[in-house]
Each structure stands twice: as structure tokens, then as C-alpha cells.
Amino acid sequence: MLNNHVLVRSPEDMEQLYSQGYFGKGILSRSRPEYSISDPLLVGKWRDAQINMPILTSKKYHCHVEWAKSLMQEQGLDDNLEDNTEQQVSSKLASSTEYVQEYVLVQEEESSFCHDEAANEQSNSIKKEKLVCRRNPFRIFEYLQLSLEEAFFLVYALGCLSIYYGEEPLTILELWKMFSDVQPSFRTTYMTYHYFRSKGWVPKVGLKYGTDFLLYRKGPPFYHASYSVMAELVNDDFKGSLRRPFSWKSLSGLNRTTTNVSKELILCYLIRPSDMTEKEMSSPECMKRIKVQELIVNRWVSSRERNEQDEL
16 A cells, blocks of 8 residues: 555556556556567567567667666666676577566667678678667556555455455455545545446546445446446435535536537435444444445536427
């Protein structure tokens, strides 16, 4: 756990979590954690070599070396980055998980002369390209970043994730308390996330549209989000300290923003029984007594309504 998110560092776990439910996002990518320092043209060029390491041009590699040296000099560290472990890439080396992160492959040129028998002189220079394995001086790692709601769902609902704070894994109750302390609205947003995720939707953070969540039918790669969701925790009388009390003006603005991006606005009310105590709310088991009511907000246009009535 780091700040307000949970980081997954294992490449295998990152791929599994994202491909089997679209949980999280890459910190260096727009969505799927697929960022690589490799040159795309070189990856295509050497694809038959079946290697699993970043491939760089010699120019880009030396730029990385200079970046690393300048950073080390600023910190008063030894900037000797000469790599004496240079070696031709082998199939065993290319498939090693350790080398995938510690080393890169650099495309370099070596020159040889073609002997011209007719003129009996060396006249033509032939440049051959090879991949050389070098230590990576400027490593940039891609991590999968899970929101607190996604992380808790994987722990509590699916039981497929352990979250560490320091060196010890946290229990479900410890996570519920910790996440609630870090993010005061966590109970409300998690119950909303759990509700829609259980119904087959893929909820993602809706911050850029001013809402709590965006709902995707199957996942971000297939469709744009269908709905924007605002969540509120209220009592039986629909009263409570609202997180975002609306005025008609703010509600109209939010609805217009949602409509302009081809989505519908859902107000999701989590109805808490009046006799539910704070002690009960200190455990995720409180969700068993929570009822949910969805309200879709539409803008009523009188002229359109009249035209539809005339057609009928």
C-alpha cells in the first residue's frame, strides 16, 4: 500500500488482474499496464528472435546513460556506469525474468570489409547489426495501481489479493478501518463499487467527469462508459450529511457534462437502517443491511415531449 493506492509489482500478477476483470491501471500507461522503453520499430524488426527484454537503439541507450550519470552526480554518487558485462544475447538470457528488469538489449553495428578480388583490395565496408546485452542504467518500471475500492473488492469479495503495509499482511477489518481513515468517503464508495461490480459492471474512477464512478459494460477496451455514478449514504428518510449536496444549478451542470460525453447520470442512494450503529458500520458485514436505490437523471425538454405526443 502506498499513499491512497495499492501497487502490484509482479508482471504476472499485473497481467492477470487486468486481463481477468480490468482491475487497476498502469501508472505509466493510459489503462492496460503495457508501458515499455523498447523502440517499437526494433521490436518488430527482431520479433523472430523471441526475446523478452527491452530493445533500444544505441543512441537511446547512451542517452539513458547520460541521464543516469547526471542524476548520480547531483546526489554526489559515483557515476561510473561502465558495463563490463557486455555479451551477445542468448536464448537463455533473453527468457530470464531477472534480466528482463536488470538488462536491456542494445542494437549496435559492427563493420567488416568485403575483399574485391578483381581489384585485389579491400574497398567495400559491410555493416552488420547485432543485439548486445547491457546493464540498464536508467530503469523505469510499470506498476499496476489499484484504487482502494478495487483492492478491497479483490481481498473481501474474491479473496485473491493480500495487501501489505510494511512487512505484515493486513486483515479485512484492518483494511476496512485503514481505508476509511485514509479516504473518509470509502465506506460509501466501496459499497457502491461492490454493488455495481456484483451486477456485472466494470466501475472505474469518474473523477474527470466530476462523479464517483464510470460504469463500463464489459471493460474499457470494448465500449465507452455507459453511466456516470454519484453515490450518497442516507437513512430511511433519505436524510444524512450528504457528501455533495446539490443545488439545481450544480445538478443541471453535472447532468449536462454527462450528456455531452454520451453517458447517463445515476444517483445511487445507499439506504442505511435508522437503528444501525457505528459499531456495525466498522465492519464490511454492514453491507448485508444496506439497501440500494438507483435514480437515473434525464433532462426533460418540453418541445421534444410535445412532438412525441403529436406523433402518437
